[in-house]
Amino acid sequence: MPYLVECLASVEAQTIDPERIEIITVDDGSTDGTGEYLEKFAARAAMPVTVIRQENSGGPSGPRNVGLGKATGRYVFFLDADDRLGPEALERMVAMADRNGTDVVLGRIEGVNRGAPKSMWGRTLERTDVFSSNIRYTLSAQKLFRRELLTRHGMRFDESLWTGEDALFTMEAYLRADGVSVIADYTCYYLVGRDDGKHVTKSGGYELRFDSARALMHLIAGHLPAGERRDLLMTRPLTVTLLPQFGPRFAKDGEEVRRRKLELAKPLMDAYWTPGIARRLKVEERLRLHLVAEQRPELLVSVAKFLKDKKQPAALLERGGRRLYLAYPHFRDAAAGIPDSVYLAEPREARAYPGYREGGTGTLLRRAARKAGRMLRSAAAATGGRAAVV
Known part of the structure; x- marks a missing residue:
C-alpha cells in the first residue's frame, strides 16, 4: 500500500474479457492494511480473485511459488504490487502467444521514476530466442509464461536467493521455451519507482x-x-x-x-x-x-x-x-x-x-584474395588458358 491500489486498478482496466482472467494475490505477512484491502477487492471484482495470506517469507520467491501452485490458466503473469499494467497488456500478450505458439512473451517495459531495460525494444518480434535478440538483458519475472512449460519442467523460483531469483527463473524459461515473442510497440508494463526507494533488488550486501x-x-x-x-x-x-x-x-x-x-x-x-x-x-x-x-x-x-x-x-x-x-x-x-x-x-x-x-585482418585477407584472383585471371587471359581460383 498504497501502490497496490493502482496496481489492481490496472488489472481491472484490462481490455481482455474479465472471464479470461484469474487473480491470485499473496499477502506475504504485510502490516499496512494490504490483506484487508485484498479481501474487499475480491468481493467486488468482476473476475475471480483468490486471496492467500501467510507469514512473511522474506522475499518474492515464496509468494510467487504459492501463487503459481494455485494458477489454472493457460498463461501466468507475475505482477509486482507496486507496478501496473498497460490497459491492453494481457490482450496483446495472450494474442501474441496464441498466434505464434511461443512459450514466453515480453511486453515493452517503461520505467516510472526509475530506470528500465531498453535494448530489447527495437522492434516487435513474433518469434525469436535468447541467442538472436537482446532479451537476455531483461530477466525480471514480469513476462507472460505458458503455464504448461513451467509445469512440464517443474519450474519454480529459488527461495534460497534474496535477489536475482527472477533472473534464474526467466533465463531457464528462455532456454527451455519453444520460441519467445517481443511486443515493442506498446507499453505493457510500468515499472514504478517507490518513493521510499525500498526495492528488494536494491537491498542486501x-x-x-x-x-x-x-x-x-x-x-x-x-x-x-x-x-x-x-x-x-x-x-x-x-x-x-x-x-x-x-x-x-x-x-x-x-x-x-x-x-x-x-x-x-x-x-x-x-x-x-x-x-x-x-x-x-x-x-x-x-x-x-x-x-x-x-x-x-x-x-x-x-x-x-x-x-x-x-x-x-x-x-x-x-x-x-x-x-x-x-x-x-x-x-x-x-x-x-x-x-x-x-x-x-x-x-x-x-x-x-x-x-x-x-x-583489420579479415579485410586485409579479403583484399589479398581479390588481388590474387585478379592476377590469376590476368595470367589466364595472357596465356589463353584457364586458371582456377580457390
Whole structure:
C-alpha cells in the first residue's frame, strides 16, 4: 500500500474479457492494511480473485511459488504490487502467444521514476530466442509464461536467493521455451519507482550479488556446452551482476571487502571467463574482469579510481587507423604486464572515435584474395588458358 491500489486498478482496466482472467494475490505477512484491502477487492471484482495470506517469507520467491501452485490458466503473469499494467497488456500478450505458439512473451517495459531495460525494444518480434535478440538483458519475472512449460519442467523460483531469483527463473524459461515473442510497440508494463526507494533488488550486501551471479552462471553452464552460445549468455551475469562489484565502489571498499570480493569471484572466473566473452565487452569492462580473473587488486583499485573520477582514456590509433587502443590505467606498463589485446577496442566501440578505419585482418585477407584472383585471371587471359581460383 498504497501502490497496490493502482496496481489492481490496472488489472481491472484490462481490455481482455474479465472471464479470461484469474487473480491470485499473496499477502506475504504485510502490516499496512494490504490483506484487508485484498479481501474487499475480491468481493467486488468482476473476475475471480483468490486471496492467500501467510507469514512473511522474506522475499518474492515464496509468494510467487504459492501463487503459481494455485494458477489454472493457460498463461501466468507475475505482477509486482507496486507496478501496473498497460490497459491492453494481457490482450496483446495472450494474442501474441496464441498466434505464434511461443512459450514466453515480453511486453515493452517503461520505467516510472526509475530506470528500465531498453535494448530489447527495437522492434516487435513474433518469434525469436535468447541467442538472436537482446532479451537476455531483461530477466525480471514480469513476462507472460505458458503455464504448461513451467509445469512440464517443474519450474519454480529459488527461495534460497534474496535477489536475482527472477533472473534464474526467466533465463531457464528462455532456454527451455519453444520460441519467445517481443511486443515493442506498446507499453505493457510500468515499472514504478517507490518513493521510499525500498526495492528488494536494491537491498542486501554484496555477497548476495555473488550468490545471484553464481546461480545464473551455473544454470547457463548446465544447459549449454562451452562455446559461442554459452559465452553470449555469460556476458549477462558477468557485466550486469558481477562487474558492478568491481567498479567505482571498489575504490572505496576496505581491504577485507576487496579481498572477499576477489575470493568470491575467483571460482566463477576460473570456470567461465573465456577469450570469447572478452571479445564481446567494452575495453573498460574487459580490463576490470581481466584483473579480477588475474586476482590483481592493486591494479584494479587504480582502474576503479579512474572510473570513479569519470576520466576518459586516451585513444591510440595504429596500423593505419585500423586498430584503436584505449589507454586506461596500466596500458603498456611493463611492470603491470597486461596484454595489449585487453585494451584493443572492438569495431562496435571503436567506430565512435574519429580516424578509426574499420577493417583489420579479415579485410586485409579479403583484399589479398581479390588481388590474387585478379592476377590469376590476368595470367589466364595472357596465356589463353584457364586458371582456377580457390
